[in-house]
Amino acid sequence: MxxxxxxxxxxxxxxxxxxxxxxxxxxxxxxxxxxxxxxxxxxxxxxxxxxxxxxxxxxxxxxxxxxxxxxxxxxxxxxxxxxxxxxxxxxxxxxxxxxxxxxxxxxxxxxxxxxxxxxxxxxxxxxxQLSPDEAMLLYALSKDCIYYDYTMDLREDGKRFINTIVKKDTTPKEKIVFLENFNMYIEHMKSLNLVFWQKTHEEAIRVEKKQTGTYIHTQIELTEFGSWFVKACIPENGFIIS
Known part of the structure; x- marks a missing residue:
């Protein structure tokens, strides 16, 4: 009763x-x-x-x-x-x-x-505080890091680098609705201590021993706290794309 x-x-x-x-x-x-x-x-x-x-x-x-x-x-x-x-x-x-x-x-x-x-x-x-795109990125990061490598040219005066050219980008672009917000998503999730974006390697580009640019290798991955969050909240088999 x-x-x-x-x-x-x-x-x-x-x-x-x-x-x-x-x-x-x-x-x-x-x-x-x-x-x-x-x-x-x-x-x-x-x-x-x-x-x-x-x-x-x-x-x-x-x-x-x-x-x-x-x-x-x-x-x-x-x-x-x-x-x-x-x-x-x-x-x-x-x-x-x-x-x-x-x-x-x-x-x-x-x-x-x-x-x-x-x-x-x-x-x-x-x-x-998350957007659906950020939830999708967290699922992707639970499977593997996102690798983002790029080159930049060194100006003639040697004071700064210009002309960024992306060489490798494993972002799951087809699953992100507002791809133009990608950098904002990453910065936001960094502020929540869910992910970090680190430079893993940098090498000088040289022509006849003179540096003309740089090649930078970076990767985005879950923090330890982010891994705990994903374990508790993100579906193990991901999301159904409608």
Whole structure:
């Protein structure tokens, strides 16, 4: 009885009525199973509010998806400090937004007693600041570094380098929607301590022993903190490109 009261408080009486009506259109057994599965999901999350009708179906579907990703024997109630802010944010995100996957992955860690140590509360605030393109870049970096090599010419007066020419660039350009923002994305993720961009090697370009330019090799990779974030939040198999 207490579970049904909690269910009613969270979803509202109309939703419970609809579940019963949908279930009874099949059988009493199906209706009972629907409510049982739903309660299994809701017990894992602390919700201090009633879900409004315009998004309650979507949120409960997310609950089921998260619960299904964790072995039942490992399931525990998510800390409210993680589940509350995430569920509030999910109200405003489209289902096909990459960031939705990040929030759901973090929730799945939060209800798994064997992986809850991966679910740092700060990760919510990091996801909150990311763009979908940045999420895609983090996934790419979880598989390999991005290599960016270029040459520059040395001016005749020897005071500065000019004419940058890219020689190698392994950025997954086809997966980035706003490629013109690439440098901004990297700088932003550097400020969040997720990635770093370092020069790995530089060699002088010479003609008849006179330096005429320079060849610079760089790479972008995850920081240790970035690796922890990726482990907790980024889907292991990446994102589906629609």
């Amino acid at each position: 207490a579970d049904l009261e909690k269910l009613g408080n969270i979803l509202g009486a109309e939703t419970i009525k609809r579940i019963y009506e949908d279930g009874f259109s099949g059988s009493v057994q199906e209706a009972g199973k629907m409510l049982t599965d739903l309660m299994k999901s809701l017990r894992l999350f602390t919700l201090p509010f009633q879900l409004s009708a315009n998004y309650q179906d979507r949120i409960t579907k997310y609950f089921e998806k998260v619960r299904a990703s964790v072995p039942e024997a490992n399931q525990i109630q998510a800390p409210a400090s993680i589940s509350g802010p995430i569920i509030e944010r999910l109200k405003y995100l489209e289902e096909n937004n990459y960031l939705t996957d990040l929030y759901l992955n973090l929730l799945s860690r939060a209800i798994d007693k064997e992986r809850i140590n991966d679910a740092h509360p700060a990760f919510f605030h990091i996801i909150d």
